[in-house]
Amino acid sequence: MRIVLATHNPGKVPELRAILRESIGEAFDDVELTTAGELGLPDPVETGVTFSENALLKARFVAEKSGSPAIADDSGLIVDVMGQAPGILSARWAGKHGDSAANKALLLAQISDIPDDKRTARFMCAAALVIPGDSGSREVVQTGECPGRILREERGDAGFGYDPVFLPDEQEDPTRPLTFAQMSEQQKDAISHRGKAMRKLAADVTSLLF
Template sequence: MTTTDLTIVVATHNEGKLAEMRQILEECLGERAAGVRLVSAGSMNLPDPVEDGVTFEENSLLKARDVAERTGLPAVADDSGLIVDVMGGAPGILSARWCGRHGDDAANNALLLAQIEDIPDAKRTARFCCAAALVVPAAEADGNGRHRIAREIVRTGEMPGVILRAARGEHGFGYDPLFVPDDQPGRTNADGEPLTSAEMTPEEKNAISHRGKALRALMPELAAALL
């Protein structure tokens, strides 16, 4: 397989993740990235598998496995969430549905703030964690049209920081308006305060994010396994 005929399926229905991965791919692989074609599972009308893993690593692998088995193409997937120290690691893998409904950012944020309302600022430490998985299928398919798995690789990344008492910023998603990363881009907001993830530009956030770190760690393995 060469860089002129390599297609990788990103196991997501979020097209924004494709752009982020393409940027990281070009950053890490240079000219070798030119012939790599990225497509989303959503663009191929593939269903979302049930995420019944109990860790970020398990969920990223099961998503990538499902796509690789269905398509016979290498697949990349990630799973991520917020770990709040004083909450014993919650919301963790339940981050996107912490309030009981998947993807209700406002309700998730409100519940989190209520749960740690009495926690002093110095103890509101947290971190975003991400696991990124690469799954490479074998060429042969079974009688059901599913491909067996030839290789699996997982890498992780973290973005430490603290949880605020009120949301700030209009960018990002999820818990971004409540989260101030330890790593900052060298500027402050209009009030002279460190930026939340939601106050950063996409480029600033991608440079320090848990997902960016996990995907960058995966890229050398991708190059070694596929290119």
């Protein structure tokens, strides 16, 4: 069985492979896990106004084009004092998609006068599974959330995006709190919004496909 991850980022594959293997067990040995990028599929235009809408949009597109079950996710940062912002615009908050340095600089400037105890935020992720079929597709969406707060300066060199300024509430050692950018991949995956959403979705993959 082939399952397509709706992404052009091969770095997302190992995490999903590990999560699916844990959920499915030995049957995962018969799964071919590939990406939309490896199949030469373009990225669809993300016209949704919520994480769930965009995740479903991407999964539907890839399922239709590939004819295989597809998994997609969409995520972003929500800063409480800013309402739902940056939200679905997280990756292009400063205007150019993927300019992490500009996005972080703008965000920090926008909340520079906010006291530390009011800088609460959370990462949100929606993960979607779409299974194509002759009588219509089956669709499932799961969500994950990781609460924390925004620091005033960056800490750590790992991760990406807003990771260096995001301090999650859940910590292995509360006396030495780490940002996402200071954590190992395993530490981050265990508590991250994406890890939580994908683990929920893995249960749906198991029940619907195996």
